Amino acid sequence: MTESGKPILYSYFRSSCSWRVRIALALKSIDYETIPINLIKDGGQQFSEEFQALNPMKQVPALKIDGITIGQSLAIIEYLEETRPTPRLLPQDPKKRAHVRMISDLIASGIQPLQNLSVLKQVGQENQLTWAQKAITSGFNALEQILQSTAGRYCVGDEVSMADLCLVPQVANAERFKVDLTPYPTISRINKTLLALEAFQVSHPCRQPDTPPELRA
Amino acid sequence: MTESGKPILYSYFRSSCSWRVRIALALKSIDYETIPINLIKDGGQQFSEEFQALNPMKQVPALKIDGITIGQSLAIIEYLEETRPTPRLLPQDPKKRAHVRMISDLIASGIQPLQNLSVLKQVGQENQLTWAQKAITSGFNALEQILQSTAGRYCVGDEVSMADLCLVPQVANAERFKVDLTPYPTISRINKTLLALEAFQVSHPCRQPDTPPELRA
Known part of the structure; x- marks a missing residue:
């Protein structure tokens, strides 16, 4: 917390996981300060001793x-959600909450980790695009089917739920990696509605x- | 559910994610039936049409x-946890719950997806061990540090919490991939206590x- 008592978010503008949290903070009208951690500059500021002490995983957010x-x-x-419950990001019904968490985990464990920066570095420049596309299409094939029900x-x-907070940043990643979204009409429709x-x-x-x-809009 | 009303777990004996759920079911004394999904036999039974209809991600559990x-x-x-709350797997205090979920996600999003079967297939036979070891040691370095506090x-x-349900199966994977656990005395100590x-x-x-x-004990 800052001296003013505001929460501090360590974030990188392009990090899809940081974006999930920024949406939650915005929906819940929580005032916060951003400390940017540039994942590329200086060999990656997430590797600094100062940041590692804060988050040993060396990741944002x-x-x-x-x-x-x-x-x-x-x-x-x-x-x-537990400490600032309004507006809620998990439905009241336990079965619907299970669906929200299943979709969130599908993206957060099943797609994003396979196409994040550190993995793509290991895969090597020439294989990055194919690797990322495979991870995303495989997850989106499942997600499109789940969303039908x-x-x-x-x-x-x-x-709006936690699942939506995961969906939109993952679709943005899909677009960056030039994934063809035409096989995913439900994902695309929900993404568009949320972006409004x-x-x-x-x-x-x-x-x-x-x-x-140059990337501002 | 079966006709008898018991929950059905689709599981593979060696899947670390299935093991997490089996521990939860055991701790909460929930009677269930297992339908084994062999991830290797028949080219992977998780790819059958019947199973895909159940879980479009083609994964157990x-x-x-x-x-x-x-x-x-x-x-x-x-x-x-929400429908069968006793014994609880998340502490009452929201800050401790946050620690439990952080550790659980560190393993479930930050380690396991990078060393699971489908990723290792893509990495190729000769690189599998090094790849898996790197994912696990990188996560365990962070985890050992977090556990200090x-x-x-x-x-x-x-x-015992959800974090412990993630820890033990991940340590078993580490052992399978011949990760040297001596740099992780806290992880090793907790793992041993839990296995009892x-x-x-x-x-x-x-x-x-x-x-x-041949693997039974």
Whole structure:
């Protein structure tokens, strides 16, 4: 927390996991400060001793709040949900909550980790695009099918949930990796609907304190 | 659910994510039936049309319970926690719950997906061991550090939590991939303590209906 008591988000404008948390903070109207951690500059600022002490995983996001520092985007969102429950990001019904968490984990464990920066570095420059596309299409094939039975206006019914906070940043990654989205009409429709909401707009990678001028919009 | 109303767990004896759920079911004394999905036989039974209809991610575990089918191990465990709260697998204090979920996600998103079967296939036979070791040591370096401030007898304080359900199966994977565990005394100590508990023993890969005779113990 800052001296003013505001939570501090360690974030990188383009990190899809950071974006998930930024949407949650925006939806819940939580005022916070951003400390940008540039994952590319200086060989990666996440590897600095100072940041490692904060988050030993050397990843963004991390959130300093209420006297603790939390890493892992979904753990952060669940904490915000438990301590700042309005508006809720998990439905009341346990079965619907299970659907929300299943979709969130499908993206957060089943897709994103396989196409993140550190893995793509290991895969080597010439294989990166194919590798990332395979991870995303494989996950999106499953997700499109699951959404047939869970989706309303959004991923699960008609209320914005944690699943939607995972969906939009993952679709942005898919676009960066030139994944053809035509086989995913439900994913595309929900993504478009969500991007019209203010919380998704103010948290967008093109509007962050560390967004480079040429990428701002 | 079966005709008898028991939940059905689609599981593979050696799958670390299935083991997480088996521990939860054992701790909560939930009676269930296992349908083994052999991830290697017949080119992978998870790719059958029948199983894909159940879990489009083509992964184990999946749990049929209360009329729904849930995929993703942590989503399953959170559902069990909400509907069968005793004994609890998440502490009461929101900050401790955040630590439990952070450690769980560190393993479930930050380590396991990078060393699972489908990724190792893509990496190629000659690189598999190095790749898996790198993913595990990188995650364990962070985890060992985090445990210095969260652990008591177990990962978070002195009560068994979801984090412990993730830890033990991940250590078993580390051993399979010949990771040197001497740099991780806290992880090793907690793992050993947990393995002495009955719920971790009955759910162990060496004691499942689909464990091959030569691996039974």
